[in-house]
Amino acid sequence: MELTGAQILMKVLEEEGVETIFGYPGGAVIDIYDELMKSGLRHVLVRHEQGAVHAADGYARASGKVGVCLVTSGPGATNTVTGIASAYMDSIPVVVFTGQVPTGLIGNDAFQEVDIVGITRPCTKHNYLVKSVDDMARVVKEAFYLARSGRPGPVLVDIPKDIASARTGYKPIKELSMRSYNPTYKPYRKQLKKVVKMVVRAKRPLIFAGGGVILSKSADELTRFARRGKIPVTTSLMGLGAFPGSDPLWLGMIGMHGTYRANMSSSQCDLLLAVGVRFDDRVTGKTDAFAAQAQIVHIDIDPTSIRKNIPVTVPVVGDCRFTLEQLNGLLEEENLGNLEEKRTPWLEQIEVWKQEARLTYDQKEIIKPQYVIEKLYELTGGKAIITTEVGQNQMWAAQYYHFDEPGHFITSGGLGVMGFGLPAAIGAQMAHPDKMVVDVAGDGSIQMNIQELATAVQNRLPIKVVILNNGYLGMVRQWQQLFYEKRYACTCMDCAPDFVKLAEAYGAVGLRATRPEEVETVLAEGLESDRTVIMDFLVEKEECVYPMVPAGAPITEMLLV
Amino acid sequence: MIEEKHVLTMLVDNEPGVLSRVAGLFAGRGYNIESLCVAETVTPNVSRITITTKANEVLIEQIIKQLRKLVNVIKLRDLTGKLSVKREMALICVQAKPEHRAEILRIVDIFRCKVVDVGQEHYILEVTGDEGKLTALINLLTPMGIKKIARSGTLALFREPK
Numbered sequence: 001m002e003l004t005g006a007q008i009l010m011k012v013l014e015e016e017g018v019e020t021i022f023g024y025p026g027g028a029v030i031d032i033y034d035e036l037m038k039s040g041l042r043h044v045l046v047r048h049e050q051g052a053v054h055a056a057d058g059y060a061r062a063s064g065k066v067g068v069c070l071v072t073s074g075p076g077a078t079n080t081v082t083g084i085a086s087a088y089m090d091s092i093p094v095v096v097f098t099g100q101v102p103t104g105l106i107g108n109d110a111f112q113e114v115d116i117v118g119i120t121r122p123c124t125k126h127n128y129l130v131k132s133v134d135d136m137a138r139v140v141k142e143a144f145y146l147a148r149s150g151r152p153g154p155v156l157v158d159i160p161k162d163i164a165s166a167r168t169g170y171k172p173i174k175e176l177s178m179r180s181y182n183p184t185y186k187p188y189r190k191q192l193k194k195v196v197k198m199v200v201r202a203k204r205p206l207i208f209a210g211g212g213v214i215l216s217k218s219a220d221e222l223t224r225f226a227r228r229g230k231i232p233v234t235t236s237l238m239g240l241g242a243f244p245g246s247d248p249l250w251l252g253m254i255g256m257h258g259t260y261r262a263n264m265s266s267s268q269c270d271l272l273l274a275v276g277v278r279f280d281d282r283v284t285g286k287t288d289a290f291a292a293q294a295q296i297v298h299i300d301i302d303p304t305s306i307r308k309n310i311p312v313t314v315p316v317v318g319d320c321r322f323t324l325e326q327l328n329g330l331l332e333e334e335n336l337g338n339l340e341e342k343r344t345p346w347l348e349q350i351e352v353w354k355q356e357a358r359l360t361y362d363q364k365e366i367i368k369p370q371y372v373i374e375k376l377y378e379l380t381g382g383k384a385i386i387t388t389e390v391g392q393n394q395m396w397a398a399q400y401y402h403f404d405e406p407g408h409f410i411t412s413g414g415l416g417v418m419g420f421g422l423p424a425a426i427g428a429q430m431a432h433p434d435k436m437v438v439d440v441a442g443d444g445s446i447q448m449n450i451q452e453l454a455t456a457v458q459n460r461l462p463i464k465v466v467i468l469n470n471g472y473l474g475m476v477r478q479w480q481q482l483f484y485e486k487r488y489a490c491t492c493m494d495c496a497p498d499f500v501k502l503a504e505a506y507g508a509v510g511l512r513a514t515r516p517e518e519v520e521t522v523l524a525e526g527l528e529s530d531r532t533v534i535m536d537f538l539v540e541k542e543e544c545v546y547p548m549v550p551a552g553a554p555i556t557e558m559l560l561v
Numbered sequence: 562m563i564e565e566k567h568v569l570t571m572l573v574d575n576e577p578g579v580l581s582r583v584a585g586l587f588a589g590r591g592y593n594i595e596s597l598c599v600a601e602t603v604t605p606n607v608s609r610i611t612i613t614t615k616a617n618e619v620l621i622e623q624i625i626k627q628l629r630k631l632v633n634v635i636k637l638r639d640l641t642g643k644l645s646v647k648r649e650m651a652l653i654c655v656q657a658k659p660e661h662r663a664e665i666l667r668i669v670d671i672f673r674c675k676v677v678d679v680g681q682e683h684y685i686l687e688v689t690g691d692e693g694k695l696t697a698l699i700n701l702l703t704p705m706g707i708k709k710i711a712r713s714g715t716l717a718l719f720r721e722p723k
């Protein structure tokens with residue numbers, strides 16, 4: 001069967017089970033859009049290509065499938081770079097198709113030509129320039145395979161215009177062979193036996209889980225393991241939802257804005273089981289002091305994560321799900337004896353830390369941002385998918401909304417890119433039309449991709465945006481307050497739009513709360529609506545996120561309120 | 562931790578952009594490259610890259626893992642301290658004043674170099690050897706004036722079992 005490059009692309013997308021594409025057209029992809037229209041795929045027209053990638057990212061995290069984007073060459077392609085970099089740092093499976101100028105013009109500084117493969121080399125898991133239509137099927141197939149297998153990540157496929165219209169014979173590719181790509185899923189059993197022995201022997205064990213648990217869909221296995229081994233659990237920002245936030249063994253998040261008890265536990269534990277994490281500096285603080293008393297077991301599918309930042313006692317290279325299943329099997333067989341009794345002093349110590357310094361705030365005349373999140377948690381029954389922008393809003397969402405399930409907290413962790421939350425919410429809502437999706441936003445961040453409100457309204461997505469409006473680039477202002485003697489250089493957001501009117505201008509609903517007693521009613525009204533809603537909460541301007549560990553300090557040196 | 566010199570040899574897909582991925586990895590992550598050689602092998606579509614770098618124990622482990630993670634890297638080996646053959650070639654253009662000519666030729670003889678070009682004022686020497694030999698030669702020639710030098714960087718192969 002003779003097909004064009006564009007037709008082959010559609011075929012492979014169908015084979016890969018793609019249903020939704022986020023994109024923005026242009027000259028170089030006009031042939032592909034022409035075919036896309038004829039296909040059964042749903043295309044979501046974003047308002048900026050950065051939004052397309054964040055939406056695909058949100059879609060991937062909420063659905064567990066690969067997110068897909070399609071954009072044109074040149075500016076379309078460069079606009080995706082921030083989104084790709086975010087997906088890369090958070091290991092999110094996304095495939096980005098970019099148009100390119102015709103092959104004959106490549107290298108000539110043609111109109112809207114950019115070397116996007118060169119630009120994105122360091123921020124993709126892999127990328128391709130399709131140089132012959134004969135390669136199209138294989139390259140697209142490989143792109144999906146690479147994006148979702150091993151440690152997932154974004155893959156970019158650059159398609160010159162003439163390749164999209166060139167014809168070739170097509171037969172579906174049944175099997176891929178990539179001689180140089182072979183992720184390790186199965187860990188050494190010998191290592192696992194060692195780990196189980198260490199768990200049984202440990203007096204003060206701690207599990208530190210991360211995004212890898214969520215990506216490998218192993219939250220249930222992790223929970224089983226922790227409960228049977230009676231091991232308290234903390235997670236990184238990316239790991240929220242990997243363990244039920246309502247479980248008594250839950251300590252809250254670790255790190256720069258982690259809970260007192262999680263951070264203290266990490267410094268006092270004698271065994272740290274790190275699962276699907278990469279020991280980011282926002283977690284470890286000063287690395288020499290991190291988990292200094294512990295033997296460290298590090299489980300991760302990416303060998304580069306291991307021994308990169310932290311020396312480990314037992315490295316385990318393997319898929320988290322596979323590894324935890326095996327560990328659970330081994331732990332079942334083990335006679336745990338009086339484990340309950342043995343753990344008691346440790347769990348009691350943790351309880352003491354909990355009582356010493358809980359997450360708290362003081363709700364007086366002005367709305368506290370934490371209060372808004374707490375009410376949001378209550379009113380949504382903890383069931384909403386929460387996306388976030390970046391800054392204080394993100395940290396308060398992480399601290400005060402408790403996640404019982406994976407895939408419900410969607411945030412730009414590694415890159416920390418403002419403007420992520422709204423488009424990510426669009427993606428999440430596309431993946432789960434029946435779920436409540438809320439973007440917890442800051443007044444600064446929301447303005448970075450506010451144009452996506454049009455996308456939400458056009459697609460009748462009942463997304464809720466909760467703006468914690470403090471009139472500041474709050475997180476930066478917090479650093480200035482604490483470490484730069486309150487010199488608020490360029491962090492005051494004096495001239496913000498009226499978000500209620502802005503919502504209305506876009507055809508969404510706009511609501512505002514200015515006093516604490518309005519918080520609940522505004523939230524209730526907004527959440528009730530079946531339309532896109534912006535809720536503007538005028539909150540305490542100079543509130544800080546606590547605890548806070550100053551950058552580079554040991555994470556036990558927390559500023560507490 | 563002490564830094565040591567490591568010679569990494571790897572087979573890679575012979576495709577455009579692969580060298581850039583490897584070099585970009587070193588640049589982007591702040592690893593150092595002392596020398597780098599690339600050329601095709603006898604297998605179609607496979608090239609060999611040899612890189613010499615300086616790193617401590619922890620860092621070299623990270624460098625190797627990062628390289629292996631590149632989709633286009635097929636196989637990689639650290640040839641440091643192993644049974645391997647390491648060679649470098651250099652072309653050296655040395656100033657050849659009449660009073661130095663005999664001395665240069667004697668050195669050429671001792672080091673088993675070849676004179677590949679002769680002029681009124683210069684010789685171009687071709688030399689192959691390990692790092693120590695090249696350094697020694699360069700040290701001896703320096704007083705006469707080295708006008709230009711082109712070094713290939715280290716090439717290395719693992720010695721097959723006898």
Ligand SMILES: Cc1ncc(C[n+]2csc(CCOP(=O)(O)OP(=O)(O)O)c2C)c(N)n1
Nearest residue numbers: 391392393418442443444445472473474475
């Ligand atoms: C694209 C981008 N630019 C700059 C920053 C640096 N930055 C981190 S948090 C922050 C403030 C965000 O302000 P806002 O969205 O109002 O959130 P708040 O901290 O006030 O809740 C800034 C500027 C960033 N993370 N991303």
Ligand SMILES: [Mg+2]
Nearest residue numbers: 442443472474
């Ligand atoms: Mg703000």
